[in-house]
Amino acid sequence: MTGASVSNPRVKGQAGFVLHHRPYSESSLLVDIFSRGHGRLAVIAKGARARKSRVRGTLRPFALITLGWSGKGEVKTLTQCESTGPGLNLSRRGLFCGYYLNELLLKFLHRFDAHETLFDHYYDCLLQLADGVDHEIALRVFEKKLLDETGYGLQLERDQKNGAAIQSERLYRYLSGVGAVPSDADGNEGVSIHGASLIALRTEMGFDGRVRRELKSLNRAIFRVLLEGRAFTSRAVYSRLYPAQSESNAPVGHSTEGAA
Known part of the structure; x- marks a missing residue:
């Protein structure tokens, strides 16, 4: 499973959660996610720190989201990030x-x-x-x-x-x-x-x-x-x-x- 996931160039429509994120460059985030079909992985969310970013408010913990990514390396590039509803109120x-x-x-x-x-x-x-x-x-x-x-x-x-x-x-x-x-x-x-x-x-x-x-x-x-x-x-x-x-x-x- 590990090799297949690393080499798969494009994945979309995956249910997942944000576990943690931190700044990456001036405008992006490095995000640890837990996806149902591919397990834990790291993705770069380009432009996610920008004020007008469409994914800025979606990449938060405890909210089920639909994710997609691409890339052949260990760290992927986020290509899809869609909310499936309001986050859980803890x-x-x-x-x-x-x-x-x-x-x-x-x-x-x-x-x-x-x-x-x-x-x-x-x-x-x-x-x-x-x-x-x-x-x-x-x-x-x-x-x-x-x-x-x-x-x-x-x-x-x-x-x-x-x-x-x-x-x-x-x-x-x-x-x-x-x-x-x-x-x-x-x-x-x-x-x-x-x-x-x-x-x-x-x-x-x-x-x-x-x-x-x-x-x-x-x-x-x-x-x-x-x-x-x-x-x-x-x-x-x-x-x-x-x-x-x-x-x-x-x-x-x-x-x-x-x-x-």
Whole structure:
């Protein structure tokens, strides 16, 4: 898929989202997009910074758009950018969570690797954030699906030491790259977590207070290993937008409180 996407000189009519953009030359933007059919890629939006640009207001996060591009290199040239409707109206916390989702995709996805199912999960999660669905549950479920779709899926059904089914009342230690083992097994590595929390994540049901705390700790540890300690910057973004609330709503890897 990667080679075909890189060499394809012209693509049009692709559903996609803007993940991030930054200035490129005096009048253009370099845009990271997540397209349904071609995955994550970078495009140059020529003239997008100009005051009269027709795409200036369209290239924004959390709005489903129709995209096209051309070029044979790693960085494409944007040739189509059409709105499919109004962008999603995210609340303060929802906006912060949306930026966190975008950062996850930027960190985990390789360019030109199509992830159509993950694209649908991402869109669904944004809709939930906009509709006021419990943000914390929406994020935990999306994180699980992201790991599944990128080859790092969590082992949530069986004890990896003896093959027994996970028991809700039992305490385990979750080892990154391995799975859950009984808490009394040799060694003390991993994240302490009850079976009920693993079952809740697998079934996407039963997210009580303890489950939420344990799953946040689990995901923080998993991401720290997979990303080799690279920090998320979404907390800094939220701090600039809402400094009075930034401490209580920090992203995974920064605080034990808040949805993300």
